[in-house]
Amino acid sequence: MSTETIDLKTRLITDFHARESVMNGEASSEFHQKKRAALAEFDRLGFPTIRHEEWKYSNVKDLISASYNFGAEGSVGFAELEDLKIPEQDANIVYFVNGHYSAELSRFVSSQTEITISSLSEAYKKTPALVTSYFDELTKGGQDAFTALNTAFAQDGIFIHVPDNQSVTHPVILRFVSDARVQNVGSQPRNIIAVGRNSSLKLAEAFRTLGTERSFTNAVTEIYVGEDANVEYYKVQNESDNAYHIGTTQVRMSDRSHFYAGTVTLNGRFTRNNLNIVLDGERCDAHMYGLYFPDGTQHVDNHTVADHCKPNSESNELYKGILRDRAKGVFNGKIFVRPDAQKTNAFQSCKNIVLSPDATMNTKPQLEIFADDVKCSHGTTTGQIDEEALFYMRSRGISRPEAMALLMYAFCADVVSQIKIDSIREYLEGVIAKKLAS
Numbered sequence: 001m002s003t004e005t006i007d008l009k010t011r012l013i014t015d016f017h018a019r020e021s022v023m024n025g026e027a028s029s030e031f032h033q034k035k036r037a038a039l040a041e042f043d044r045l046g047f048p049t050i051r052h053e054e055w056k057y058s059n060v061k062d063l064i065s066a067s068y069n070f071g072a073e074g075s076v077g078f079a080e081l082e083d084l085k086i087p088e089q090d091a092n093i094v095y096f097v098n099g100h101y102s103a104e105l106s107r108f109v110s111s112q113t114e115i116t117i118s119s120l121s122e123a124y125k126k127t128p129a130l131v132t133s134y135f136d137e138l139t140k141g142g143q144d145a146f147t148a149l150n151t152a153f154a155q156d157g158i159f160i161h162v163p164d165n166q167s168v169t170h171p172v173i174l175r176f177v178s179d180a181r182v183q184n185v186g187s188q189p190r191n192i193i194a195v196g197r198n199s200s201l202k203l204a205e206a207f208r209t210l211g212t213e214r215s216f217t218n219a220v221t222e223i224y225v226g227e228d229a230n231v232e233y234y235k236v237q238n239e240s241d242n243a244y245h246i247g248t249t250q251v252r253m254s255d256r257s258h259f260y261a262g263t264v265t266l267n268g269r270f271t272r273n274n275l276n277i278v279l280d281g282e283r284c285d286a287h288m289y290g291l292y293f294p295d296g297t298q299h300v301d302n303h304t305v306a307d308h309c310k311p312n313s314e315s316n317e318l319y320k321g322i323l324r325d326r327a328k329g330v331f332n333g334k335i336f337v338r339p340d341a342q343k344t345n346a347f348q349s350c351k352n353i354v355l356s357p358d359a360t361m362n363t364k365p366q367l368e369i370f371a372d373d374v375k376c377s378h379g380t381t382t383g384q385i386d387e388e389a390l391f392y393m394r395s396r397g398i399s400r401p402e403a404m405a406l407l408m409y410a411f412c413a414d415v416v417s418q419i420k421i422d423s424i425r426e427y428l429e430g431v432i433a434k435k436l437a438s
Contacts, residue, residue, distance in 0.1 A: 008047070008064050008065075008067070009042075009043075009046060009047060011067070012042075012149065012153075013039065013042075013043060015070075016035075016039050016152055016153065020032075020036075029128070029132075030132050031124065031128060031131070031132045031135060034132070034135060034136045034140070034151065035151060035152050035153075035154065036152075037140075038136065038140075038148045038149075038151035038152040039148070039152035041145075041148040042145055042148040042149045042152055045143070045144075045145040045148065046145060047060060047064050047145055048060060048145055049061075054144075054303065054332070057301065057328070057330045057362045058270075058272055058299065058301045058330055060270075062270070063216065063244045063270055066184055066214055066216075067184060068184045068185060068186030068214065068215075068216050069183055069184060069185050069186065070099075070153070070185075070186040070187065070188065072098045072179065072183065072185045073097070073098065073100060074097040074098040074100070074177070074178075074179030074185070075179070076095075076097045076102070076105070076177055076179050076210065077104070077105075078105070080179075080210060081105070081177075083210070084177070084208050084210070086175065086206075086208070087423055087426075087427045088423075089171070089173055089421075089423040089424075090109070090170060090423075091109070091170050091171040091172065091173045091421075091423075092107070092108045092109055092110050092115075092117055092170055092171070092172045092173065093105075093106055093107050093173050093175065094106045094108075094117065094158060094172065094173070094174050094175065095175050095177065096156065096157070096158075096174070096175070096176045096177070096187075096189055097177050097179055098177075098178060098179055098185050098186075098187045099155070099156055099157075099176070099186075099187025099188060099189045099217075100156055100187075101119035101121070101122075101156050101158075109170050110168055110169065110170050110172075113163075113166075114162070114166050114167075114168050114169070115160065115161070115162050115166065115168045115172070115201070116159075116160065116161040116162075117158065117159075117160055117172060118158075118159050118160075119156055119157070119158065119159070120154070120155075120156050120157040120158060120159045120190055120191070120192065121155060121156045122159075123159035124159075130161075131159060131192070134192045134194055134222065134224065135151075135154075135190075135192060135222075136151050136222075137222070138222045138223075138224070138250040138251075138252055138278075139151065139220060139222060139248070139250050142248075142250075142276075144248065144274070146218050146246045146248070146272075147220055147248050147274075149188070149218060150188045150190060150218050150219070150220040150248075151190070151220070153188045154188060154190035154220075155188070155190075156189065156190070157189040157190040157191045157192070157219075158172075158174055158189075158191045158192070158193070159191075159192050160172060160191075160192070160193045160194065160201070160203070161194050161196075162194070162195045162196055162199045162200075162201050162229075163196050163199065164196035164197040164198060164199060164226070165196070165197070165198045165199060166196065166199045166200075167199065167200045168199070168200060168201045168202070171202035171203065171204060171421050172201065172202070172203050172204070173204045173206065174191065174203070174204065174205045174206070175206045175208070176189060176205065176206065176207045176208070176217065176219070177208050177209070177210060178207075178208070178209045178210065178211075178215035178217060178239070178240075178243065179210050179211060180209055180210065180211035180212065180213040180214060180215040180240065180242070180243075181210055181211030181212075181213065182211070182213065183213055184213050184214040184215070184216070185213070185214075185215050185216070186215070186216040186217075186218070187215075187216075187217050187218070187219075188217075188218045188219070188220075189217070189219045189220075190219075190220050190221075191205075191219070191220070191221040191222070192221075192222050193221065193222070193223045193224065193231075194224040194226075195223075195224065195225055195226055195229045195231050196226045196229065197226040197227045197228055197229060197254075198226070198227070198228040198229065199226065199229050199230075200229065200230040200231070201229075201230075201231050201232070202231075202232045202420070202421055203223075203231065203232065203233050203234070204233070204234040204235070204236065204421060204424055205219075205221065205233075205234070205235045205236070206235075206236045206237075206238075207219075207235075207236070207237045207238070207239055207243075207245060208238055208239060209239045209240035209242075209243045211240070212240060212241075212242055213242065214242050214243075214244065215239070215240065215242065215243045215244065216243075216244045216245075217239075217243070217244070217245045217246070217247070218246050218247075219245075219246070219247040219248070220247070220248045220249075220250070221247070221248070221249045221250070222250050223249065223250070223251045223252070223259075224252055225251065225252065225253045225254060225257040225258075225259050225284075226254050226257065227254040227255045227256060227257060227281065228255070228256045228257060229254070229257045229258070230257070230258045230260075231257075231258070231259050231260070232260045232261075232420055232421070233249070233251075233259070233260065233261045233262075234261070234262045234263075234264075234419060234421065234424055235247070235249070235261075235262070235263045235264070235273070236264050236266070236424065236428065237264070237265045237266060237267070237268055237271060237273075238266040238267050238268075238431065239267055239268040239271075240267070240268070240269075241267070241268075241269055241296065241298075242269055243267075243268045243269055243270075244268075244269060244270045244271075245268050245270065245271045245272070246271075246272045246274075247272070247273050247274065248274040248276070249261070249273075249274065249275050249276070250276050250278075251275075251276065251277040251278065251286075252278045252280050253277065253278065253279050253280060253281055253284045253286065254280065254281040254284070255281035255282050255283065255284065255310075256281065256282070256283045256284060257281060257284045258284065258285055258286075259277060259284075259285075259286045259287070260286075260287045260420070261275060261277075261286075261287065261288045261289065262289045262290070262291075262415070262418060262419050263275065263288075263289070263290045263291070263302065264290070264291045264292070264415075264416075264419075264428060265290075265291070265292040265293070265294075265300050265302075266293055266428075266431060266432070266435065267293075267298070268298065268300075269297075269298055269299070270298075270299045271292075271298075271299065271300045271301065272301045272303070273290075273300075273301070273302050273303065274303045274304075275288060275302070275303070275304045275305070276304070276305040276307070277304075277305065277306050277307065277315070278307045278309060279306065279307065279308045279309060279310065279313045279315065279341075280309045280310060281310050281313070282310045282311055282312050282313065283312045283313060284310075284313045285313060285314040285315065285316075286306060286313075286314075286315045286316075287315070287316050287317075287418075288304055288306070288315070288316070288317040288318070288319075289317075289318050289319070289415045289418045289419075290302050290304075290318070290319035290320070290415070291319070291320055291321070291412055291415045291416065291432075292319075292320075292321045292322075292329060293321070293322050293323075293324075293432070293435055293436075294321070294323055294324070294327035294328065294329055294359075295323070295324035295325045295327050296324075296325050296326065296327060297325070297326050297327065297328075298327050298328075299327070299328045299329075299330075300321070300327075300328075300329050300330070301329075301330035301331075301332075302319060302330065302331050302332070302333075303330075303332045303333075304317060304319075304332070304333045304334065305333075305334045305335075305336070306333075306334070306335050306336070306346060306348075307336045307338070308335070308336060308337045308338060308341040308344045308346060309338045309340065309341055310340060310341055311340060311341055311342045311343050311344065312342075312343045312344075313341065313344055313345075314344070314345040314346070315335065315345075315346045315347070315348075316347050317333060317347065317348040317349065318349050318350075318351075318414070318415060319331055319333070319349070319350045319351075319415075320350075320351050320352065320411065320412060320414075320415050321350075321351075321352040321353070321361065322352070322353045322355065322408055322411070322412070322436075323352065323353070323354050323355065323356070323359040323360075323361055324355045324356050324359060325356050325358065325359060326356070326358045326359060327356075327359045327360075328359070328360050328361075328362075329352065329359075329360070329361040329362070330361075330362045330363075331350045331352075331361075331362070331363045331364070331365075331380070332363075332364045332365075332366070333348050333350060333364075333365050333366065333378065334366045334367075334368070335348055335366065335367050335368070335369075335376060335378065336368050336370075337367075337368070337369040337370060337371050337374050337376065338370055338371065339370045339371055340371070341371050341374070342371050342372075342373045342374070343373055343374065344371065344374040344375070344376070345374070345375045345376070346367075346374070346375075346376045346377075347376070347377050347378075348365055348377070348378040348379070349378070349379050349380070350363050350365065350379075350380040350381075351380070351381050351382075351411075352380075352381065352382040352383075353382075353383065353384065353385060353408065353411060354382060354383070354384060355384070355385065361382045363380040363382065365378035365379065365380050366378070385404060385407060385408070386407065389407055390403050390404065390407065393406065393407070401437070402437075404436075405433075405436045405437045408436045409432065409433060409436055412432060412436075416428055416429060416432065
């Protein structure tokens with residue numbers, strides 16, 4: 001292990017104990033005991049290396065070689081947001097700057113009878129027992145150093161609670177802005193979303209960066225989907241060329257529930273997305289869509305898990321990537337079918353276009369089936385642009401760059417079209433078209 005790795009790990013652990021020493025009675029709370037247990041787990045695991053199977057193709061050495069200010073407040077107002085060209089939306093908009101909730105930038109349009117939306121820190125002050133009952137229940141024991149690190153240092157983020165029998169009309173958009181204009185910054189937002197029985201919610205997380213210094217975001221989102229509930233979840237990453245992002249989304253589904261996820265990575269130096277769904281109910285279904293466009297020396301790694309625990313459930317997964325220059329992509333998709341999960345249908349597909357001989361794509365689809373009455377499949381393809389289709393378009397008077405852009409946009413369309421929040425889909429259509437035409 002390098003000196004840099006030891007130094008960063010030691011600094012983080014020292015910082016935890018320094019904060020703990022001034023907490024007085026709060027240090028004995030159940031909430032803090034969960035944090036302390038997570039710190040011990042992080043201390044035991046340490047930062048992963050390429051010797052770890054789950055990180056075989058994603059080396060975090062460069063990420064952890066620098067220092068980050070995790071306490072930086074940032075000074076972002078509406079004027080600075082103009083530079084990010086964020087689209088207007090008829091939604092509940094919640095801003096976080098360097099991981100800290102910004103009341104000034106946020107706005108809420110939904111009724112409090114429909115939904116409770118609060119920063120995690122404020123929710124804990126008002127209802128500590130409720131927040132503690134959800135916090136780290138889905139992620140504990142996950143054997144992941146970055147998730148344990150987030151749990152240990154979780155200070156702010158969002159707490160959303162949708163009561164039973166409520167259909168939330170307006171989406172909730174969480175916008176995380178890293179203000180890296182003057183220094184390296186780090187943030188570890190923790191989000192808890194609990195959707196009650198027979199309720200519905202549309203939720204999106206968007207990550208952007210101001211400035212050119214390094215930013216490191218280590219985000220964890222826990223989503224509870226109640227019986228007969230319907231949750232749509234979207235994650236859009238359009239960060240700077242010097243942004244490092246590790247995000248874990250942990251989902252638990254109950255009987256007859258529906259979960260729908262779309263993950264789009266447009267830009268960022270190093271991105272790792274973990275999407276883990278436990279189908280812990282009968283007759284529930286999960287859909288996962290992903291799209292990524294690394295270029296230059298960017299690195300994008302998508303790890304997914306569909307864990308079928310009960311019978312008569314279904315999961316469908318489609319991830320697509322376009323890689324240029326010396327970019328690197330990773331896809332590791334796992335499907336587990338437990339012994340009791342008879343009559344499971346589980347399907348997984350990953351398709352990639354590699355436009356440069358120096359770009360690389362590593363894919364590893366996995367099936368672990370412990371039941372005998374199931375329908376499961378997985379497949380992956382990686383290749384170049386279809387030269388025959390390209391020739392056909394050029395013979396009709398379309399230039400080669402235009403023809404390639406059209407073919408690649410068509411390749412992306414069956415993922416983009418699955419995004420059901422109109423304003424997000426329209427924004428992505430414009431950004432993707434511009435990116436493909438460049």
